[in-house]
Amino acid sequence: MDVSKIIIPGDTPGIEWRLPVLRFMGHDPKAPKTYIQAALHAGELPGTVLLHFLCERLRQAENQGGIAGDITIVPHANPIGAAQSHFGELQGRFDLGSRTNFNRDFPLISIADRATLVEDLNDYPATDRLKRQLLHMALGADLVIDLHCDDESLQYAYIDEAFWPEAADLAAALDMEAVLLSDGESSAFEEAVGFAWKYEIPGERQSRPPGKLSVTVELRGKRDVDPVLAKKDAEGLWRFLATRGIVNDGRPLATAFSGPAVPLDNVEIVRAPEGGAVLFHCNIGERIMQGDLLATIVTRPGQPGGSIDLTAPQDGLILTRRSDRLVRRRGDLMKIACSSPSKASRRAGALEN
Known part of the structure; x- marks a missing residue:
């Protein structure tokens, strides 16, 4: 060598x-x-x-x-x-x-x-x-x-x-x-x-x-x-x-x-609509169905309606998950590999910066 x-x-x-x-x-x-x-x-x-x-x-x-x-x-x-x-x-x-x-x-x-x-x-x-x-x-x-x-x-x-x-x-x-x-x-x-x-x-x-x-x-x-x-x-x-x-x-x-081998257009990136503490209900490696509860964002702790539930946009395999449990608005939470294209628009190139 x-x-x-x-x-x-x-x-x-x-x-x-x-x-x-x-x-x-x-x-x-x-x-x-x-x-x-x-x-x-x-x-x-x-x-x-x-x-x-x-x-x-x-x-x-x-x-x-x-x-x-x-x-x-x-x-x-x-x-x-x-x-x-x-x-x-x-x-x-x-x-x-x-x-x-x-x-x-x-x-x-x-x-x-x-x-x-x-x-x-x-x-x-x-x-x-x-x-x-x-x-x-x-x-x-x-x-x-x-x-x-x-x-x-x-x-x-x-x-x-x-x-x-x-x-x-x-x-x-x-x-x-x-x-x-x-x-x-x-x-x-x-x-x-x-x-x-x-x-x-x-x-x-x-x-x-x-x-x-x-x-x-x-x-x-x-x-x-x-x-x-x-x-x-x-x-x-x-x-x-x-x-x-x-x-x-x-x-x-x-x-x-x-x-599975899927195009990038078939990857659902689940993002937080508001900032807060993340409670995950699914782990990496799980196969989920459309509508399954994926995560809860606690946005206003202790207050009525102080959390937001996020559900799966389509069936797929949970590929990644964030480790930091405090998320900013529009922060990435999960990547899900799916058999169909995501409805979210994606620019050509990398999935994330």
Whole structure:
């Protein structure tokens, strides 16, 4: 295993960040190249511990000549966000300086322009330099996996429709309980990777880039940083790499993905009509019917009519739930994966900021 560090100078004197990059060199130039990163949202750590255990397995395989395709791993992709706390709370999702989501505003370029990502880096602020270098590394691979987690959540993934159903082997290997099929219209990391491949020829869009995969995996919730789960997920990711011929393990047969795969338009996001204390009546993983009581918002405690009941807009699977029990007006409470489109309008791109 080769360990290197990318140095990111700060925007003020005396500050710099170090980004460790782990590389395993493959022996087969025809095997797919893989890039995996975790904790782009700096406080989302299930992927970081997954990669810790996966690298143990990869080092053993490397010593035995068992790595066919090059593998690049960035276990904690956002040292800038990891250093940003506000009154003792980590602010790893949004950059405190620009207020921008660390997983938005990645450059949308053609793969033909990959080299331009790291030209004149000093012209950009530190967060943009980080994003450009992460994207540059990823575009040197064929398979790109961005490991995240939700708040309270099942295991699921965002996969561009351009890579489905070919990516079902990854969903099965990681025992995902749902897949959300995205439209590829945001500037998030995995969609910026897909954009570059789809526009290999600038101005000409490929609908299905051959031999490519870019995916965001949501590894349950923020509190699911657990050695048993991390080892289980590391084993699942190993199986995926073996199935794709990237590591040598007898090319195990891929298992079938049995969960729902629904477009983003079919995701109901339940929001609070007023602020208050949240009482949930349903948990993640439950299948609910239209009209079922989902949550109660206590808006005026102790007063007559001081609460609001929220019911399910249609049948579906509760995918995520917020962990904070104090909600602001229009705050997100749940995501529900459904078989029919939501009546709520949705702009193209990501579900949430």
